[in-house]
Amino acid sequence: MDILYIVISLVLGLLLGVLGFLFLVYLNNKRIQESRIEANLIIENALKKETQILIESKEKALNIVSKSEKELNTRKFDLEKSERLINEKEIKIQNTTQSLEVKKNNITDIETKIKNKEQILDDITSQKVLELEKITKLSLEDAKNLLIEEAEIQSKEEIQKRYLNYENEIKIESNDIARKVIADSIQRLASEVVSERSVSSISLPDEDMKGRLIGREGRNIRAIEAATGVDVLIDDTPGMVVVSSFDPIRREVARISIERLIKDGRVQPSKIEEIVDRCKSELEENIIKSGQSAALEVGVSGLPNEIIKTIGELKYRYSYGENVLQHSIETGWLASLIASEIGADPYKAKAGGFLHDIGKALTHKIQGPHAEIGADLCRKYGIENDICDMIAEHHNDNHSSVEGFIVSSADAISAARPGARHNTxxxxxxxxxxxxxxxxxxxxxxxxxxxxxxxxxxxxxxxxxxxxxxxxxxxxxxxxxxxxxxxxxxxxxxxxxxxxxxxxxxx
Missing domain, CATH: 3.30.300.20 (K homology (KH) domain)
Known part of the structure; x- marks a missing residue:
């Protein structure tokens, strides 16, 4: 039985294998057939597209050929037209050339005739000149020179007359303008008259204070003179202490120190030195503040500290009773106003006027005119050369710039105002x-x-x-x-x- 089952199983397996193989062959043939059908469709589509592409290409080629033929015909027509125009122009040029040749020949004939006539005229002129030379007894060159001399004389006379007329007109106009500018500048400034004077005397409350200031065997007065560098005169004027010094700063320190000693009542060498040192420090601060305030008031900025300090020292310097710092401020403003009126540089004129008397703060230390001292000081600290020249030239007749002349004029106007300076x-x-x-x-x-x-x-x-x-x-x-x-x-x-x-x- 077992063998029978095995055989039956083998037969069934073999049948199933054959059936599976046949089924696979069937499927494969079916796929091959479908692939052929699909390939035929692809080929048909490709042939259709190829036919369509060929048709389109032919149409495009025909269009291109048509356009090319049209362009070729157009260019051919343009070339033919250009050739006709060129031929016409060549004909015109030939005609013009022939006409010019004819005219040239005519001109040559005319030139020949003119030369002949000029020769005849030259001969006639030479003959007439010889006759005139015989009559006037003058050669041609002498006659020319005579005419030129007469013309020069007449021209010089006419030029001199016109020059004098112009000069008189300019003088009249310039004087009127100058008066107006100066009057307007003074009116616009209208500063107060300066009438301060340098104080070099101090009142004593009593004779006892006079003795205390002198001290035992004059030690106090010697201490004051040594600390301040001034001469103190007590016995010359009753009830007064006179301070004498060429240095206005030292004189001011001595004046303030003596007034404080009188107020304090304790007069001794150590106290004198303490008060004098304090007064020097306070006065130095006041000098710097005065210089800064003056520069700010005038409107001159960017000045070095040393220049500011020297300007501040002018507060204690007087010239004929006029405070030099106030005079410098006024001169700066006047110079600026005049410069604005006549079209010069107002800032340079203002700076030159403000600094023009700065040398007066150093005349007790340095020998020489204050204008040169001031100019050298400003050059040392980098002030512009134009401004330094104005300072150096403000008492000269000749000036290197218009602003320099303005500064000199403003200085004279400020000093000449009634009451600005006084003297006995x-x-x-x-x-x-x-x-x-x-x-x-x-x-x-x-x-x-x-x-x-x-x-x-x-x-x-x-x-x-x-x-x-x-x-x-x-x-x-x-x-x-x-x-x-x-x-x-x-x-x-x-x-x-x-x-x-x-x-x-x-x-």
């Missing part, structure tokens, strides 16, 4: 007399006059004793003598006048 009549007359006496002491001087408040000296000499060369040397000698023997503000202009008169009487 006795001192004023004495100073003028001293100036005149120095000139009168020289041989050949007949008379001399100090004018313009002592700023100019006119010396009249005998022409028989003093010749021209000696007059020049005499002016230099008088200037040297004035600088050596007199102290005066600003400058003195010396003018030596030599006049020769010849008088005859007809009977």
């Amino acid at each position: 009549l006795e001192n004023y007359i004495k100073r003028l007399s001293e100036i005149e006496n120095i000139a009168n002491n020289y041989e050949g001087v007949e008379k001399s006059y100090a004018i313009q408040a002592g700023r100019e000296l006119r010396v009249f000499v005998n022409p028989e004793i003093v010749d021209d060369s000696k007059a020049q040397s005499l002016s230099r000698e008088i200037v040297s003598e004035l600088e050596k023997n007199l102290t005066y503000p600003g400058q003195i202009k010396v003018m030596v006048i030599r006049e020769l008169r010849s008088i005859e009487i007809a009977n």
Whole structure:
């Protein structure tokens, strides 16, 4: 039985295997058939697309050929048209060339005729010139020179007349404008008149205080003089202490110190040194504040600290009773106003006017004119050269810039205002007399006059004793003598006048 089952199983397995194989063959054939059908469809589609592409390509090619033929025909037409135009232009050029040749020949003929006529005219002119030379007895060159000389004379006379007329008109107009500018500037500034004076005397409350200031064997007064560097005079004026010093800062320190010692009542060398040191510190701070306030008031910025400090020292410097710091502020404003009116640089003029007298703060320390001292100081601390030149030239007649002239004018206007400076009549007359006496002491001087408040000296000499060369040397000698023997503000202009008169009487 077991063998039968095995055989039956094998037969069944074999049948199933055959059936499976046949089924697989069937499936494979079916797939192959479907693939062939799909391939045929793809081929048919490809053939259709190929046919369509060929048709489209042919159409595009036909279009391109059509367009090319049209463009070719258009270009051919344009070329033919251009050729016609060129041919026409060539014909015109040929005609023009022929016409020009004809004209050229005509011009050549005319030039030949003109040359012949010019030759005839030259011959006639030469003949006439010879006849004129015989008649006038002048050559052609002499006649030309004579005409040129007459023309030059007439031209010079006409130019001189016009120059004088223009000069007079300009003088009249410039004077009117100058008066208006100065008047407007002074009116716009309208500052108060400065009438302060340097205080060099202190009142004593009683004689006891006078003794305490002197001290035992004069030790207190010597301590004050040693600490402040001034001369203290007590016995010369009753009830007063007089402080004398060329240095205004030292004099101010001494004045404040003595006033505080009198108020405190304790006068001894140690106390004197303490108060003097305190006063020096306070005064130095006050000087810097005064310089800063003045620069701020005028509107000049960026000044170095040393310049600010020196400007502040001018608060204690006076010239003919006028406070130099207030004068500097006023000159700066006046210079700025004048510069604005005439179209110059207002800031440079303002700075030059504000700093023009800065050298007066150092005249007790440095020898020389205050204008040069001030200019050197400003150059040292980097102030602009133009401003330094204004400071150096503010007492000169010649100026390197318009602003320099403005600063000089503003300085004179500020000092010349009524009440700005004051001096006693006795001192004023004495100073003028001293100036005149120095000139009168020289041989050949007949008379001399100090004018313009002592700023100019006119010396009249005998022409028989003093010749021209000696007059020049005499002016230099008088200037040297004035600088050596007199102290005066600003400058003195010396003018030596030599006049020769010849008088005859007809009977």
